[in-house]
Amino acid sequence: MSDGYPAWLREVRTALSINSQIVLYGNVRDVFLLPAPHGWEPCDLQTGLHRVLAEEGYQHLVVADPVAGLGVLPADPVTAKAAAEVVQRDNRPPWGPWKDKEGPLGALCDVIERVATADGQRSAVLIEFASRLILDPGRLDPAEHAFFARSDRLSRVAYPKPVPTDSRPLYNPIVWAVNNERDLPVWLTAGNDDVRKIAVPLPEFGVRETAARWLANALTGYREAGEDDRHELERRLAEQTQGMTLRSMMAIARLAARMRTPIGEIDEAVRCYRVGVHDNPWRASHLRGRMQHAAENIASRVKGQREAVQRSVDILVRAVLGLSGAQAGGNVSRPRGVLFFAGPTGVGKTELAKELTQQIFGDARAYTRFDMSEFSAEHSADRLIGAPPGYVGHDAGGELTNAVRQRPFSLLLFDEVEKANPRILDKFLQILDDGRLTDASGSTVYFSETVLVFTSNLGVTAEEYAIQREADPLQAPFTRDELEVRVRRAVEHHFTTVLNRPELLNRLGDNIVVFNFIDAETAAEIFDVLVAHVHERLRAEHGVDLRLTEDVRRQLLAGATRNLAMGGRGIGSHLESALVNPLARELFRREDLNGRTVTVTDVREADGMHRVSLA
Structure with a gap:
């Protein structure tokens, strides 16, 4: 800040001599730090605007608020009287809520016309909360259209004028403060050189660092800390509040002071502000203990994927330590962990995601699954972040943003991501980079405490696998190294050539986890696990102890x-057809099964239907 003022206020100062109306849009509801005799002073938009205008010789700033009515800055009797002489109409007091036989917009337009065309003194009008003046800028009623038509004409007929105390020709400007530039009719500003649109941005790093220095005095241990520790705190607070307003930074400082957060743990206050939860599961002492034996525990349930399990656990250990993306610097708002599971279908990708959820959060159900084949249409992005205002269901929010808002500490599973529309995948760029996403209502949702898992079947199709197996049933179709190369090339080709999204692949980095094919030995282990599930279900539901003869087991295993x-899905499907269905049919005919042992002595197929014999 060259003279201490934000860039947008300096642009307002420049516009006074060349534009009759100014539209301020964007971060207009924030707090702004302006220079003061003893440091910095927090000001809202109208106070900051008044300060700049006062330095340019403007006597007063009339503030028009749709709710509070008319006011004036500075708020003293002398100034109020001078402003009243400018906006007085029919000898009635202009202050308070607007009342006029032509309607409130007619009365407001009279006021701004009088200010803009006043002679002999510098005046300005700020129309606060101008986004709330009308319901729909694309569908104006006659009174609204007349108001903006008069405003449009006024922007073109007003001229800059000197005053007795200042020979410079300056406008008496009309300043509109809106959330979005589209909140005003397009025809008012489009192609109109007399109306300047000025964006009020979120605070940049230097501003946030200044704010951090100003706020840090209230933090526990700051005054006692050394100079280097103070600078480190200020830098970390500025880095971790990227994309936030100064209002948010002030709220974080209040939260840290109330929680007596040490200055070395300011990130905890930022995290708590984002997700609204004080407890941090990622710092729980039992989590490290679980992760030390996670690879062995998961491998006992996800068969034949030793390399994939170990690679996934390594990435999550990095997440537990908070080192994900550490090489990129201070941006700690990225997701805790990102994994891209790639490989053949039915080899345990989804199952591994569930097991990782169990290890991290102690509950295999603490994950949210999105089947990306349901998002193949471009408009289906509305399901993730919510429909835009005005569309059906816009007030329901998005499935993704709602899930993270309700459960900020969770695993998000995006199944078969290659089937999603490329436009939808663009949403993940912001999530992977900044760890946040803005939904259709304008609310920001933070992903900094989530683990993202993408799955894909890219690499080798079931048809290719079958051909390779048919050539040599006893030999795996590819070695591990060949499979790694093949799958990674397929993923790279899909993102760079098919989707034309190399930037998304770049965000995934080295987090691609390649899964093995199911070999004969692993298939037998999976088969035994699935049969054990049938045993457990029968025992729990009906008190039946199920047994298979060795011949029946070999026969079922050979078919599966x-x-x-x-x-693994193929093994489960065969087991359901050859054992579960005929077994259910036979047991359904019998009564009083509780406590009995049922032995399957024979399995046969006739007329396309499997049958079992029980003893």
Whole structure:
């Protein structure tokens, strides 16, 4: 800040001689730090605007508020009287809520016309909360259209004028403060050189660092800390509040002071402000203990994927330590962990995601799954972040943003991501980079405490697998190294050539986890696990102890592993058809099964239907 004022206020000062009306849009509801005799002073927009105008010789700033009515700055009797002489109409007091036989907008337009065309003194009008003047800028009623038509004409007929105390020709400007530039009719500002649109941005790093220095005095231990520790705190607070307003920074400082957060742990106050939860599961002492044995525990349930399990656990250990993206510097708002599971279908990608959830959060159900095949249409992005205002369901929010808002500490599973529309994948760029996403209502949702898991079947299709298996049933179709190269090339080709989204692949980095094919030995282990599930269900539901003869087991295993192209799902499907369905049919005919042992002695297929014999 060259003279201490934000850039947008300096641009307002420049516009006074060349533009009759100014539209301020964007971060207009924030607090702004302006220079003061003993440091910095927090000011709102109208106070900051008044200070700049006063330095340029403007006697007063009339503030028009749709709710509070008319006011004036500075708020003293002398100034109020001078302003009243400018905006007085029919000898009635102009202050207070607008009342006029032509309606409130007619009365307001009379006021701004009188100010803009006043002779002999510098005056300005700020129309606060101008976004709330009308319901829909695209559908104006006659009174609204007349108001903006008069405003449009006024912007073109007003001229800069000198005053007795200042020979410079300056406008008496009309300043509109809106959330979005589209909150005003397009025809008012489009192609109109007399109306300047000035964006009020979120505070940049230098401003946030200044604010951090100003706020830090209230933090526990700041005054006692050394100079280097103070600078480190200020830098960290500025870095961790990227994309936030100064109002948010002030709220974080109040929260840290109330929680007596040490200056070395200011990130805890930022995290608490973002997610609204004081407890941090990522720092729980039992989590480290679970992660030390996570690889062994998961491998006992996800069969044949030793390399994938170990790679995933390594990435999550990094997440637990808070080192994800550490090489990129101070941006700690990225997701805690990102994994991209790639490989054949039915090999345990979704199952591994569930097991990781169990290890991290102690609950295998603490994840939210999105089937990305449901998001193949471009408009389906509305399901993730919510429909735009004015559309059906806009007030319901998005499935993704609602899920993270309700459960900020969770695992998000995006299944078969290659089937999603490329436009939808663009949403993940902001999540992977900044760890946040703005929904359709304008609310920001933070992903900094989540783990993102993407799955994909890119690499080798079931048909290719079947052909390779048919050529040599006893040999795996590819070695581990060949599979790694093949799958990674397929993923790279899909993102760079098919989707034309190399930037998304770049965000994934080295977090691609390649899964093995299911071999014969692993298939037998999966088969035994699935049969054990049937045992457990029968025992729990009906008190029945199920047993298979060795011949029946071998027969079922041979059928289930005859074609491993569909992986574990193929084994489960065969087991359901050959055992579960005929077994259910036979048990349904019997009564008083509780406490009995049922042995399957024979399995046969006839007329396309499997049958079992029980003893």
